[in-house]
Amino acid sequence: QAAPAAETAATVDKVQAFYDSTTSFMSPFTQEFFVKSHNIRKESKGKVTFAKPGKMAWDYEDPAGNRVVSDGSILKVYEAANKQMFEQNVDKSQYPAALSFLTGTGKLGDSFTFLMYPGAAMNFPGGKVLVGTPKQANAAYTKVLFYVDEASSHVRRALIVDAQGNRNRFDFVEPKVNVPVDDGTFKLVPPAGTQIIKP
Numbered sequence: 531q532a533a534p535a536a537e538t539a540a541t542v543d544k545v546q547a548f549y550d551s552t553t554s555f556m557s558p559f560t561q562e563f564f565v566k567s568h569n570i571r572k573e574s575k576g577k578v579t580f581a582k583p584g585k586m587a588w589d590y591e592d593p594a595g596n597r598v599v600s601d602g603s604i605l606k607v608y609e610a611a612n613k614q615m616f617e618q619n620v621d622k623s624q625y626p627a628a629l630s631f632l633t634g635t636g637k638l639g640d641s642f643t644f645l646m647y648p649g650a651a652m653n654f655p656g657g658k659v660l661v662g663t664p665k666q667a668n669a670a671y672t673k674v675l676f677y678v679d680e681a682s683s684h685v686r687r688a689l690i691v692d693a694q695g696n697r698n699r700f701d702f703v704e705p706k707v708n709v710p711v712d713d714g715t716f717k718l719v720p721p722a723g724t725q726i727i728k729p
Contacts, residue, residue: 531647533658538646539639541658541678546638548683549631555580557705559588566695578702582634584620585716599718602633606718615720616727628674628690629700641665642674649677654687656680669693 532538549555556579563572576590584602595610605623607616630636638644642662649657660676670692677687684705690698720726 533646533648538644538660541646541683542638542644542660544683545660545676545678545685546631549634552707553582554709554711555632555705555707556709556711557702559703560701562697562699564697564699566697578700579711579715580629580632581711581716584630584633584635586629586633587715597718599716600633601716602635608718608720608724612725613721613723614725614727615718618729622729628671629688632685638662638676649680652677657686 560575580586588598590596597608652659662674673691675689
């Protein structure tokens with residue numbers, strides 16, 4: 531059973547206020563990507579850094595050397611094993627859209643309509659789960675679930691579901707906020723011989 535609308539709105543406001551008050555967010559993460567059509571799970575992990583405005587860097591330990599970096603305008607995805615780097619404008623990318631509130635570029639309430647459920651019912655004790663439906667339909671995701679820690683209003687897990695039923699889950703392990711971040715974190719110069727792919 532979903533929570534009353536007023537309670538849901540209050541939680542969304544708390545989460546938004548928490549991230550509005552931060553300048554940076556840094557956390558080890560684990561990622562699980564479930565490909566529905568093939569019933570395959572791919573697991574990876576690393577460290578993620580967000581800084582305002584609109585910057586992010588996902589540094590993977592596994593698969594080693596992979597990076598996803600945005601300086602706020604260009605998103606670069608480097609795949610070490612294939613020696614390839616994909617580049618595109620951030621506003622064309624699905625990647626940051628669901629998590630843009632972490633980088634200070636998006637407001638949760640502007641992007642999604644939310645229902646809220648008690649965490650205990652969703653395998654997330656000590657928190658609440660916000661289930662967001664995007665206000666603007668898109669192929670990249672049809673639902674986004676934010677698992678919110680009751681005590682801190684931190685989002686500890688984000689689950690992105692796309693139109694094919696694939697699920698991309700990120701768990702943030704021991705997140706830290708307002709840590710000084712070196713701007714070099716958001717630069718990505720691939721090794722010589724990398725193939726650059728642009729849309």
